[in-house]
Each structure stands twice: as structure tokens, then as C-alpha cells.
Amino acid sequence: MTEAEPIPDMIVAGGTLLTSDPELPYLEKGWIIISGGRIIGIQDCAPDKLHPSTQVIDASGHVVTPGFVNVHTHAILSMVRGVAEDMGFAPAYTIGVPHGHDPTPDEAYAMAQLGGLEALCFGTTTINDTYCHQDVALPAMAETGIRAFGCGRIHDVDFTRVHLGEWSYDPKIGEQTLADAAELIANFHDPEGLRTGVVLAPHAPDTCTPDLLRQVRQLRDEYGLRINTHVSQSRVEVDFIRERDGMSPPELLEEVGLLDERLIGAHCIHVSETDIARLGRAGAHLAHIAKGNQTHGQIAPTHALCGAGMNLALSTDNMHADMVELMRWALASGRLQQGKITDAWQPAKVFEAATMGGARAMGLDAEIGSLTVGKRADLVLFDFRRPHLRPLTHVLGTLVHTGQGRDVDIVIVNGKIVVSGGNPLWVDKMAVLEAAETAAAALWIRARAEQLAHS
Template structure:
């Protein structure tokens, strides 16, 4: 007689949506062993006598695959509640704390604040870029979530950008490329680690064409994909037109970066030709609907996806709620067509936030669904709250009225990293206190008195 199975962790009693487009399983059980899903199904179908070292018994909870946020700047939690109303990205806005002002200790405190928020709200993987990433990457990963990160790679002098000066410095660009390569050697897909690196070419206008070609060459040499901001602003488009005589998407194509490995954030100010080009290249579009709408813009996600682009979702900065982002992406797509269509439904937003995000991060077939053999990342949300009651259609209720703060438990690689809405590995109050202190110091130095 074979001995009964003992899972490392058994999640039971919940309503399971194992993958986008799959029907809910009531009274589900998910057995996890060695960081991988070992059983996924109805509790009544568990192997006879199966038991577990640890159990999460959570009736009335919705269990989903972990959410994948493909574009964040956790340190920019420092401009939360202020930069949203300034009309443009913080990096281009005078009077706002800038990356070059952030000290190492401030970077760590703010990155942990942003990563903690993301994790509590159900992101099991974030793709983060900003400054001091050699320190912030491990500091964020210590919280337990998966962290991809990279320093901002550019050869423009950022201190001039907020004042409308694009001055390129090849030596500074070289240093940032070297930093990115060193970061990749330390953190990219190391066995047992939850970390990775995507080369973060900042934007077409903050990188000269020659420098973009060097980033493309490094990407090929290291076999590490590239992420960038693309067609984020009219200023960027105008600058590329003046500098290079083309659109930002044409420039990325010209330098060899526009391909199915690229994660391109925003894609707002694109021409019909750009949309076709981005679609043909099967680019991963990091759609940031809430951030874009806050700034009064909208990305043509319906046309982009119909042209062949892969829709992924992201929060960018100032908040980290991927549940809200799924809802905003659904609505923004419907506004583009003035209609509710079967091809743009809640399950497509879940697909974008899970399976598509996993593919964009080079982890297709390992992350993005709760499937036997896949890496054991999942989130659980309490549906028993008034705003989620009733839940005839559990995911419908969650998508239309849920929030990140409804998530109570988060599991990454089989480890419970959020329990009852609190981080397991770190003290929440300390993270908030240190993040707030860092932001206050930066705003004071930025000269706004805020």
C-alpha cells in the first residue's frame, strides 16, 4: 500500500478559477509540493488520505492565478497623490523628486513600500525599473514576491529632461549598460531565486539611435529581452520626429528592438502604421489604463490587439492595484468601441494579467495559471464582503467591484507571503513608516515644500 500523499501546502474550500477562460470550481482544493502545483481540482477528488504540512482553509474566497504586473516603478510611490494631477510623467516634470535625487537608503525604503503594496494587492511578479536596482531588487525580493528589475538605461542626461533639454552622454550610457549586465549576472533566473532582469531601455527619446542599437546587441548577447516606454507622450513623438525623422515605433523597428520579446509600455500616441507595425512584431504591450486615463490619454488597445500585439497589464507608478487595472482595461477597451463585445470580456483581462504577463516575462508554461506542474503562485480574495455579495459569477463580481485590498492571501512558489492581508516576512508598519520618511525627505529636497 502506498503511503498517503503529504502536500507542503493545501489550499481548500475556495472557489477556484484555475486559468482565464476556465469555469469556476466550487469547493476546490489545490495541493502544492516543492513550489509546484501537485493537485488542482475539486476537494472531493483529492487522492484518498491526502494530507498536508500546512493548510489554508478559506471558504467564500476566490482563488486566482497570481497577477503579473509587467511595468512598475515602485520608488515612484513617492509621488503618489501629487504627480497624477501634474499632467505628465514624473521624470519630465520640474519640481517633482527625480531619480537622480534618490539616495540608496531612500530607494530601498520606497521600493519596499511599492513592492509591499503590489504584493498585498495580488501581484506575484512585478517588472520594476528605476534607480539603485542592485540594492532595491534584493530588498524587494526579500518580501517573497517575484521581482524582475533593471536600472533605467538611457544616454540622455536626465537632469535636463524636466527642463526640455535632451543632451546625450555616451559615457553615462556605457556605465548604465555595464550596470544592467552586472545586475543580470547576479539576478537573472538564478536557480531557486525569484528574480530576473529585463533590460530597461528607458524610452526612444532618452536613448540615442546608436545607443538603442547597443541595447539591442546586449539583449541578443545575454539572451535577455528588453522593455521600454513607447509613444508615451506627444513630446517624445515630436522629439523623435525632429531627431530621427520617424515615429518612435519606426525607430525601435529600425534599431532591431521591435519584436515579440519587447515589453512596450503605453503605446498611446501611435499612428495607423505604428499599430500595424507593433502588431506584426507581436510586441507585448504593457497597457496602463488607469495611469493613462489619469493623464487624459487612452491607448488604442483594441486596434493594437487586433493587429497582433499581446495585451499585458501594468500599474506603472503611484499605485499597484492590478484588480483595478483589469477593470480599467476592460472599460477603456469598451469605450474605444462604444459597445460591450464578447471579444473584450472580464476573462480577457484576467488572461492579460496572468498568462500574457507570464509570456511577456519569458515564463510561459510555468506561470499564469494554476495547473499541475506549474510554479505555485496564487492569490485568494474574500468574496464574503458586502460589495462582493452576491457572487453568482465570482470573477464577474470581483472584476467589477473588487479591489486589491480584498486579497487576503498570496502564495508564491508554494510559500504563503501574505496572510490575512499582511506581509509574512516583514513588518507592515515599519515599511510604511520608512517609505513615508524617505518620500518626505525627497519632496523637501525637490524644493516644493511638500
């Protein structure tokens, strides 16, 4: 090492690298050199000399990947875990479950921290989250060590009525949710540090009027932000927009100037051939909710959407934040649409989607998403010294087909260890679990009381 080079803060030594960088996708044994929160070197042998202040992480027996990027989540919706999966429709549209207008700030904090912690411990280092009270949810998630991006739901529908089947719009609600987003930008948008950030989140075409969507576009352009919204999630939404605006949801997004390479579209299930072509032509990003949608018996036409030109990124939507499991669901659903195993749907495609595809969707592909010299040091160390992860004949195939989020041993974000031995270092895991349990119990008591009142 020459004197001109910085002294490494950390070396991750001797792991098997899956980099998600096409220049060097695989290294059987690699050393990752980290300084100032960035990767400054990747090499196939140990450095000649070690500075005494450099922390060495022994990665032998481990597989090292970039941190996963989960592009569309609702961490607070961990409050409906174990229930929403078996209901006919999204929680926002259903009576008798806790809704976005229900949590107090303290409850939102507790549930958001649970969701963020779950994601981080399973190897997600960047999350893009949308729900309520994001002024407390973003810091709650960031305190775990994860990069927390997001926005409160922007809408002008009266959400206290939607689950009762009423879509009534109030411009004052739109003004308030836009003002909340502007405040979030002022307090949390940090394009330099990337510890927290804002991706504007108009909730969905049917919960926003075209006028509000145009105002969102203005705010987006003012700050150079991305957009994260639900698109063609349900037949109800598609039929509603057809009746209200005389067009499909993707057409509406195009009409209001939001359909372009800055759009992260979640779901994209009920899309026509012209919608698919429109979304692809725009270069929009698909937040493919591979597990959540199939759990509800539905599937986005991923093969056609990718073929049309959409960038494939993965997301868990309501929390169950195991990105390894999610890769498996995405691979299987891609193959189901073709009815066979093809070159188009191989482990490399879904690994790319979980890492670089997500980074690209977030507009952060120059900074995160791969193990590349110069990028931020966001790394995941999977402990492969386990029966279900041997032999190491094809490491990526084994990770995608039999790996699990709970095989994660160490997570490094921005060059700092935030998970070790599968446990968080920045927050007290048991305290997070207990606070979330208390919050969820209170929310469900209130939701059931509301249901009784309407029965």
C-alpha cells in the same frame, strides 16, 4: 494518493477557482495540491488521505486566482504618489518633483519596498520594475516575498537636464547604465528560481540614442533577455524622434532590432495606423497602463493594438498597484473605444491580461500566470465573504466589477504564504511604512529646494 507521488507541502482546500487556464477555467469547489513550490494537482474533492506534515489552508468562502503579473512599474515613484497623478506630464520630465537621480540608495530601498509591498498585498506575485538603484530596489522588493524582476533605466541622455527641457546625450552615461545592467544580470538574474530577474529597460526612444539602443540589443541577445521600454508615451517624444531620426518611435525600435516578441512596450498612446500594424506584426507586448494614462486624460488604442496582434498585459506604471481595479479600468477603456459592450471586451479578457497576458509578456508563461499542474504555486485567495462580493452568480464578473485589491486575504508565492489576513509575513509592515515616509519627506524637501533655485 499513491506512494510514488510526493507528500504535499500544502493543500489549498475548497475554494472557488478562477484558473486562467483555458483547459479548466472555473471550478466551483477545488483543491490545489502543492509540493516543492509547484502545483502538483488540482481536483474537485478533498484527497482521501492527508499526510500529517501537509499544511491545509481552508479556502472555503474564498476565490482563488493565479498571482497577478504587473509588467511595468516604478516602485520608487511611490514617492510622487498623490501628486504626479494631477500633473500634466511624467515626473521625469517635470521640474519640482523628485527625480531618478535624486534618491540615495537608502531612500530607493525604502520606496521600492513600499511599492513592492503594496503590489504583493493586492495580489501581484510578479512585478517588472524599472527605475534607479535597482541593485537595492530588487532585493528590497524581493524581501517582501514578491518575484522581483527589473532593471535600472538604461539611457545616454543626461537625466539631470531633461526636466529642464534639454536633451543632451553623453556616451559615458550610456556606458555606465549598460554596465549597471550587466552587473544586475550577474547578481540577480535567476532563471531557475525566478525570485529575481532582469528585463532590460532602455528608458524611452528619446532618452536613448539609436547607437545605445543597438548596444542594448547586443546585451539582450547575449543573455536571452526581454526588453521593457516606454513607447510613444507623449506627443513630445513622438515629435522629438521624428525630428531627430525622421521616423516614429516604433519605426526606430524596428530599425535598431528591438521590435519583436521580446519587447514589452509601455503606453503606446500616440501611434499611427502604420505604427499599430507594425507593433502588432512584431508580436510585441502592450503594457497597458489603463489607469495611469486615463488619469492623465489619455488612452492607448487598445482595441486596435490587440486587433493588430499585440499581446495585452496590464501595468500600473507609477505605483497604485491594485490589479483588480486596473482590470476594471482596462475593461472600461476597451469598451469606450467601441462605444458599447461587445464580446471583445468582457471580464475574461482583462483577467487573462492581468495573469497569462503578463506571464507571456515576461516570457514566463510556462511557469506562472495560471493555476495549472506543473506551474509554480503563485496563488491569491480573495475573501468573498463580504457584501460587495455576493451573490456568487458569476464569480469572475463580480471580481472584475466590484472586487478590490484589499479583498485579498492570503498570497502564496512559490508555495509559501507571504501574506495572511491581508498583512505581510516576511517584512514588518509598519516599519516599511515609516521608512518610506521618512525617505519621501527628505526627497520632497530637496525637490522643492531645486525648484526654488530655478524659479
